[in-house]
Amino acid sequence: MTLEMRALKADEWDVWYDHLELAFGGVPESPEERELYRSLTEAERSLGVWDGDTCVGAAGAFTFRVSVPGGATVPAAGVTMVGVSPTHRRRGVLTSLMRRQLDDVRAGGEPLAVLTASDPAIYGRFGYGTATYALAVDIDTTRVRLSVPPGTDGVRLRLVDPQRALADCERVYAALVPTRPGMTARQPGWERLPLLDPDAMRSGGSPLKCVVAEREDGEVVGYARYRVKPDWDPAGSDGKVEVRDLDALDPAACAALWRYLFSIDLTWTVRAQRRPVDDPVLHLVSDIRRSRPRTRDSLHVRLVDLAAALEARTYGAPVDVVVEVQDAFCPWNEGRWRLVAEAGGAARCIRTAEPADLELSVRELGSAYLGGITLTSLAGAGLVRELRPGALTEASRAFAGDVAPWLPHGF
Structure with a gap:
């Protein structure tokens, strides 16, 4: 039919x-x-x-x-x-x-299409490259301690109903969006997603809880949403804290929230998933091994309008390279492009007939686009070819970011 x-x-x-x-x-x-x-x-x-x-x-x-x-x-x-x-x-x-x-x-x-993949092997052939990774930790709080920065003791924490705290939490989230690539600016209706809490999602855990971190003047500067999953064995309690979200505007608020999650009665494990791979908690814990960190792919990026996408971001170092791009699925991106930018300034990307300095596919550009995957690492896998000596280092430094890109939630 x-x-x-x-x-x-x-x-x-x-x-x-x-x-x-x-x-x-x-x-x-x-x-x-x-x-x-x-x-x-x-x-x-x-x-x-x-x-x-x-x-x-x-x-x-x-x-x-x-x-x-x-x-x-x-x-x-x-x-x-x-x-x-x-x-x-x-x-x-x-x-x-x-x-x-x-x-x-x-x-x-x-300029872009993005996705999270149930099966990441599917989407490479359509030009999507893995651009962010997510960190998961299972922290044994019986053996792991936190070392917190100055000012942590001055942060006030308050348990609130997640719905009533939503506006304050959304202000914190919105302030963080420009600071970390890969985050989605919350469109109307999407503020409901972090509060989704049906019984079927709890797996024996409590309803969703929320704690906010406040400055002395009452301004909310961080929050954590979590649930407690009670458990018992012959030796006593063996509960877990399952963290859904933790966002903070300064180190003291971040540390105060993690310390709070570590100290919940009758729990001995703090489990968090979909965290940035450079999460500060990795440097607060006393024993990284007993925090059991692991990563998996998260956001996959596809450059749909190559020139517009490359001109929309800034670069961490000066760059002037000609890239030869293969893109069989979206052939309008095929060919040679000259990318020119000063560090932190506006970029220009135009078609050119000049000799290529680098050769790669649109998939590798998607992976490097948010600054978390280096062109040098991709070249080490044979996915980027250097045609002019020095061009790879120049471009890789320019594309790399100061913070790891991060997708906070799925869609």
Whole structure:
């Protein structure tokens, strides 16, 4: 039968989302989560592939702005809800969805597309490169102590209802967005995501809790959202603190929040996931091994309009290089581009016929774009080729950032 691809109609959402649940294992989401994503779905950016009345493929996009080196927030399509029915694999459904979606992103003037991958092996062939990693820790608080900076004792902590504290927490989050690449500026409705707390997500833990850090004048300068998961064994309590969010505007507030989480009664482990890989907690703990740090890929970046994307960020060192870019899936990016920028200043990226200094694919540019993956490391894997001596070091220093890029939450 002929398959039809089209943008989602309002009355098709339930069928479309049922297909996605099936594609991701068939376990129904909670009514609260389903209602949230119904409200966030942008129907005109949500594609369905239909075999008669049956949805057999889907891909959506959210309208985001993502922070980049230099502090700007750049329009980006947040690619999401991608799935193909097991009955319609190997028919080009996914490729056709990616083709249509990137064409639409380009037509809409967004320089970037970004996603988190359920299976990271899928998206490289469409030009997405891994640009951020997330840190997870399981800290044994019976053996690990914190060394806190001056001023920590002066931070006042207050337990509050997560909903009532939302406005203060959102102000802290918004202040941090320009300081760390990879964060998404919160669009209307997305402030609800960190508070999503159905019973199905608790796995035996408590309802979501929130503690805020305040200065003497009462200004909120940090917060942590967490749940406590009680447990017992023959020796006594063995509870865990599961951290959802922890954001702070200064070192003292950050340390005070971590110290609070370490000291909750009847708990002996603090577990945090989706943290930045340079999280200050790594330097506050007395024993890094017993904190069991580990990382995994997080945000994948795809340059849709190469020149606009490279001009939207700043660079950490002067750069003047010609790059030869391969991009078979979005051929408008193919060819030689000259990138010129002063440290911290405006960049210019134009097509050129000059000899290339570096050769790479758009996937490697996506990985390096937010400053967390160096071009030098990619060259070590044979993914970037230096054609002019010294060009690799020059470009790698320019692209690298001072802080690790970070995606705080999924989408």
